[in-house]
Amino acid sequence: MTATLAFQLNDQPVTVNVDPERTLLWVLRTDLALTGTKYSCGIAQCGACTVLVNDEAVRSCAVAVKSVAGKRVTTIEGLAREGRLHPLQEAFVAHDALQCGFCTPGMILTAYSFLRQHPAPTREDIVKGMDQNLCRCGAHPRIVDAIAAAAAAMKGARA
Structure with missing residues (x-):
C-alpha cells in the first residue's frame, strides 16, 4: 500500500x-x-x-x-548554502578529516546536530558526542580536529 x-x-x-x-x-x-x-x-x-x-x-x-x-x-x-560549504564541510576538507569518505556525510550531519546543542565543546565533548559514528579508515583524530575547528569558526552561532 x-x-x-x-x-x-x-x-x-x-x-x-x-x-x-x-x-x-x-x-x-x-x-x-x-x-x-x-x-x-x-x-x-x-x-x-x-x-x-x-x-x-x-x-x-x-x-x-x-x-x-x-x-x-x-x-x-543540502547542507551547503548559496554555493558555499557549511563551516563543518570546510573544516573536514581543511583537516583532511576523511579517507575513503564513506562515513563523512553521516559524521558531518551528526556533528551539525551536536554543535547545535554544544556550541563550544571541549575535545572530550566532541569525542563523546561522535562516539556512535564509526569510521573504518581511522580518521577519528582528524574528524575531532575538524569539528573543533568548525565550532571555533562558527563562534557558538547556531549550526
Whole structure:
C-alpha cells in the first residue's frame, strides 16, 4: 500500500508516493536520487545513514518515511548554502578529516546536530558526542580536529 507524503527536503517541498513504512534511507537514495546518505549496517549502529530531521541527527536506516511527513529533512547535499560549504564541510576538507569518505556525510550531519546543542565543546565533548559514528579508515583524530575547528569558526552561532 502506498501513501502520499509531503515534507521539506533540503529546503525544497517534496511529495512522494511510497509505502509509508519504507525507510527514509531508501526513499532518499532510490526514489529521490540523493546518494550522499549511505547504507552501511542497516541497524542504526554506524551513523553512515545520518540525516537531519528538524535539525536533529536521525539514523535514516531505522526511520519510516512516514515519520518525516510535514518535517524538514536535510541531507549532506543540502547542507551547503548559496554555493558555499557549511563551516563543518570546510573544516573536514581543511583537516583532511576523511579517507575513503564513506562515513563523512553521516559524521558531518551528526556533528551539525551536536554543535547545535554544544556550541563550544571541549575535545572530550566532541569525542563523546561522535562516539556512535564509526569510521573504518581511522580518521577519528582528524574528524575531532575538524569539528573543533568548525565550532571555533562558527563562534557558538547556531549550526
